[in-house]
Every structure is written in C-alpha cells, then in structure tokens.
Amino acid sequence: MSNQRNTHGMRAVILPLLVATCLVACEDSVEGQAAPPPQEVGVVHLKTQPVPVVATLPGRTRAYKVSQVRPQITGIIQERLFEEGAQVDAGQVLYTIDAAPYEAAHASASASLARAEATRDSAAVLAKRYAGLAKIEAVSQQENDDAQVALKEAEAAVAEARAAVTSARINLDYTHIEAPIAGKVATSEFTPGALVTRDQASPLTTVRQLDPIYVDITQPSRDLLELRRRFSAAADPDQRTVDVVLHLEDGSVYDHAGRLSFRGVAVEESTGTVKLRAIFPNPDQVLLPGMYVKAVLEQAVDDEGLLVPQQSITRDARGQASALVVKADNTVERRDVVTERAVRNHWVVTSGLSAGDRVIVDGLQRARPGPTVNPVRVDVEQTAMAVE
Numbered sequence: 001m002s003n004q005r006n007t008h009g010m011r012a013v014i015l016p017l018l019v020a021t022c023l024v025a026c027e028d029s030v031e032g033q034a035a036p037p038p039q040e041v042g043v044v045h046l047k048t049q050p051v052p053v054v055a056t057l058p059g060r061t062r063a064y065k066v067s068q069v070r071p072q073i074t075g076i077i078q079e080r081l082f083e084e085g086a087q088v089d090a091g092q093v094l095y096t097i098d099a100a101p102y103e104a105a106h107a108s109a110s111a112s113l114a115r116a117e118a119t120r121d122s123a124a125v126l127a128k129r130y131a132g133l134a135k136i137e138a139v140s141q142q143e144n145d146d147a148q149v150a151l152k153e154a155e156a157a158v159a160e161a162r163a164a165v166t167s168a169r170i171n172l173d174y175t176h177i178e179a180p181i182a183g184k185v186a187t188s189e190f191t192p193g194a195l196v197t198r199d200q201a202s203p204l205t206t207v208r209q210l211d212p213i214y215v216d217i218t219q220p221s222r223d224l225l226e227l228r229r230r231f232s233a234a235a236d237p238d239q240r241t242v243d244v245v246l247h248l249e250d251g252s253v254y255d256h257a258g259r260l261s262f263r264g265v266a267v268e269e270s271t272g273t274v275k276l277r278a279i280f281p282n283p284d285q286v287l288l289p290g291m292y293v294k295a296v297l298e299q300a301v302d303d304e305g306l307l308v309p310q311q312s313i314t315r316d317a318r319g320q321a322s323a324l325v326v327k328a329d330n331t332v333e334r335r336d337v338v339t340e341r342a343v344r345n346h347w348v349v350t351s352g353l354s355a356g357d358r359v360i361v362d363g364l365q366r367a368r369p370g371p372t373v374n375p376v377r378v379d380v381e382q383t384a385m386a387v388e
Contacts, residue, residue, distance in 0.1 A: 039371070042362025042378035043326055044309060048355045051305025051348055052298045054341070056247075057276070059217040061291045063210060064279075067181045068203035069094060071196040073102070073174045084187045088179045088207060095204060097196070099175040106168035113161035120154035127151040183209035184285070213287050215246065215258065217276040217295045221267045224274055244278040246287075247294040256281045260297060306353060307346040312361040313339065321347075324367050326358040326375045334369045 075097035082094050127147040134144035179185065186206040190196060196204065246254035258280035267274055278295060280287065287293075313321050325333050337352030353359065360367050362378055 038330070038374040039366045040363065040374045040376055041326070041360045041367050043358040043375040044312070044361050044378065046306060046308065046353060046355055046357045046359060048304045048306055051302045051307060051343060053300040053302050054296055054298050055219065055223065056294055056296050057217045057219050059215045059278075059293050059295045061287050061289055061293060062214040062216050063183070063208035063289045064212050064214055065181050065183065065209035067179075067183075067207045069177060069179070069205050069207060070200060070203050071095075071097065071174070071177060072198055073097060073171050074197045075099075075101070075175065075195070077190055077192050077194050077196060079192055080188055082185055082188075084185065084205075086185055088182065088185045090179055090182045092179045093176045094179055094185070095177040095190075097175040097177065099172060102168065102172040102175055106165070106172050109161065109164040109168040113158070113165050116154070116157040116161040120151070120158045123147070123151040123154040177204065179207050181207055181209055183207045208289060210285050210287070210289070211282040212279050213282040213289075214261075215244070215278045215280060215287075215293060215295055217278060217297075218271070218273040219276055221272055221274055242297050242299065244280075245296040246280060247296065248286075249292055254280070254286070254293075256283075306349050306355065307343060308337075308339075308349045308353060308359060309361050310342065310345050310347055312359045312364070313337065313347055314364070323353060324360040324364060324369070325353070326360060326373060330372050330375060332360070332367050332369050332371060332373055 077095055078098055079096045080094070081096065082088055082092070088094070127150065130139055130144040130147040133139040134141060184207070186208070188205045189202060190204050242260035244258040244260055246258065248254055258278045260276060261279045262275075262277035264275035276295075276297075278297070308323065312323050314323075315321050321337050321339050322334050323337055325335050327333050335352045338350050339347040340350050341348050358375055360373075360375075363373075367373055
C-alpha cells in the first residue's frame with residue numbers, strides 16, 4: 001500500500017510538469033511561426049509622362065486616281081491591246097477603233113485646205129496687182145476694194161480649212177483609245193466588233209492608280225468636340241502632321257504608315273460624323289479599293305498621362321480592373337482602377353492610381369491586401385519579358 005501511494009504521488013507531480021513543458025514548447029513554436037519575414041515583391045514607381053491620345057476609327061480604302069475610259073468618237077472596236085488586271089502606263093493604247101472613215105475625213109479636209117490655199121494665193125496676186133493699178137488710176141477704186149476683200153475671204157477660208165484638218169486629225173487620233181492615267185486596268189466591258197459611240201454612258205474599262213492610296217475615315221463629331229475640350233490649351237490638331245497606322249480586315253497591321261491629308265470642314269447631318277482622309281504608300285498593292293480597315297491615328301498628346309504595366313492589372317469576374325499598391329508602411333492595398341486603352345505593354349490608367357504610387361508587378365501570386373511586404377524596385381522591361 002505504501003508503494004502504491006508513492007507511485008500515485010510521483011504521477012501527481014510528474015504529469016503537471018510534463019503538461020507545463022509541452023505548453024511552453026508549443027508557445028515557443030507558435031511565437032517562432034507568427035513572425036515570418038515579409039514577402040519580397042517587385043514594384044514600379046509610377047510617374048506621369050506625355051502619352052499620345054489615339055483614336056481607332058473605321059475606314060474604307062479609295063483609289064488615289066480613278067479614270068473611266070470612254071470613246072470620244074463613234075466606231076467599231078478593232079482590237080483590245082491590254083490584259084485585264086494589268087498595270088498600264090499613261091498614254092498606253094488600250095483599244096483601236098476602225099480608222100478608215102476618219103482617215104478619209106482627214107484626207108478630204110487636207111484637200112479642202114489645199115484648194116483654199118490655192119484660192120488664197122490667186123487672190124493675193126490679184127489684190128497686189130489691183131493695188132498698183134489703183135495708184136495710177138488704171139482701175140477703179142471699187143475694183144481694187146473688191147480684190148482686197150476677196151483676198152481676206154480667201155485667207156479666212158484657209159484658216160477654216162486648216163481647222164477642219166486639225167479636227168479631222170484629232171478624230172483620227174481618237175481611233176487609238178489611250179489610258180489617261182497610269183494604274184491597274186479593270187475588266188473590259190466591250191469586245192472587238194462592238195459598236196461604241198461618242199459620250200456613251202458605259203465606260204469601256206476603268207483605270208485606278210493604287211500607289212499611293214487613300215483611306216477615307218469617319219470620326220463622330222462628339223469625339224472631335226471632346227478632344228478639343230480636353231486639349232484646349234494645346235496646338236490646333238488641324239495644323240499638326242498626324243501619322244496613321246492601319247489595321248487590316250484580318251487583324252494584321254499594315255507595313256507602311258500613312259499620314260492624315262484632309263480633315264472635313266463640315267459635319268454630315270445624316271450620320272453626325274466628320275470625314276477624314278489619310279494617304280498611304282502601297283508599293284506592293286496590298287490595299288485594294290473598297291477594303292474595310294481600322295485606322296489608328298494620334299490626335300493629341302496628354303502631357304500628364306499615367307502608364308501602368310499590363311502585368312500589374314488584374315480583372316475580376318465582372319471585368320473590374322484592379323492593382324495591388326504598396327503603401328508608405330509597406331502594407332499592400334488593392335485599388336480599383338479605370339483603364340482607357342493599351343499603349344504597347346502598358347495600360348493608360350485614368351482613375352485609381354496617381355504619380356508616386358508603388359504598384360506590384362512581380363510576385364502578385366504571393367501578395368495579398370493587408371500583410372507587410374518587402375518592395376524591391378524592378379525594371380519594367382525585364383519584368384515584362386519574364387512574364388511573357
């Protein structure tokens with residue numbers, strides 16, 4: 001019995017000691033885990049800078065020059081001297097018209113001119129003789145006057161006959177129908193053997209100059225007014241040379257930049273838009289008239305623009321954009337932001353952030369609002385390459 005009492009007594013002393021020891025060990029373990037080192041995150045320091053204000057507008061391509069080829073005389077087409085869709089030069093013969101009747105008319109006019117010149121020469125000799133005889137009163141003054149009038153009439157007949165020869169020569173030249181401009185020739189609407197008439201409504205074919213090429217753009221007048229209000233202190237955008245970048249129907253970017261060459265001076269009442277026209281080089285003739293394109297043009301410069309790296313902006317299920325910002329005490333804060341558009345690998349942010357903010361761009365998966373972090377300044381370009 002005495003041994004059992006001793007055993008129970010020892011248990012009563014040892015057990016509390018073991019419990020106390022375990023509690024102390026647990027507290028030490030908890031205290032060691034409660035203060036881990038702050039997570040390291042990469043941040044960029046935002047600053048304002050000049051940012052181009054661009055607009056993406058719909059447009060249609062238009063040929064730089066368009067010429068509808070029509071006959072200027074009546075006749076039968078003898079030959080078509082071009083390949084449809086080929087490049088032709090200005091002055092290149094496209095069609096020939098039966099020239100026989102016009103050759104005959106030219107020959108007749110030439111003969112009439114020769115006859116008129118012979119009559120004039122005879123009248124000139126007679127007028128000279130009568131002028132001399134009138135001085136010695138060998139002929140009457142009336143006879144002399146008649147001879148001088150006959151000479152003038154003969155000279156007028158020569159001029160008339162010469163004009164008829166010129167007209168006949170022009171009509172004969174019109175039997176060769178030439179391309180008025182250089183460019184791509186369309187399909188031929190008439191074949192050899194067809195009768196064509198002067199000033200007919202239907203063109204024989206059409207020639208379009210495609211290099212350079214126009215792009216007609218429409219801009220809502222309200223956007224133009226907003227632009228002027230936003231940058232009222234800046235230079236008049238109408239006086240600036242504006243570069244234009246073109247996005248094609250398949251989404252690709254056209255290789256050559258263009259420039260704005262015309263801005264409309266009136267608003268179209270039916271659509272409420274202003275017409276713009278840009279001109280683009282088109283050496284490979286990738287652009288064809290009538291293509292739908294999107295034109296991206298710089299309209300002004302925002303001197304206080306705020307660019308934020310795209311990898312720092314996240315969106316929730318509703319599409320709300322947000323960024324994680326490191327505050328002055330190195331704690332993390334989530335801010336809702338408004339993005340206007342992309343500029344290369346940055347977003348233009350118009351609300352939610354300001355110059356001087358430290359935005360997390362690296363380590364977003366480790367950061368969350370509330371805890372303290374160790375912000376490290378990083379190079380945006382290197383970070384973007386790492387993300388890619």
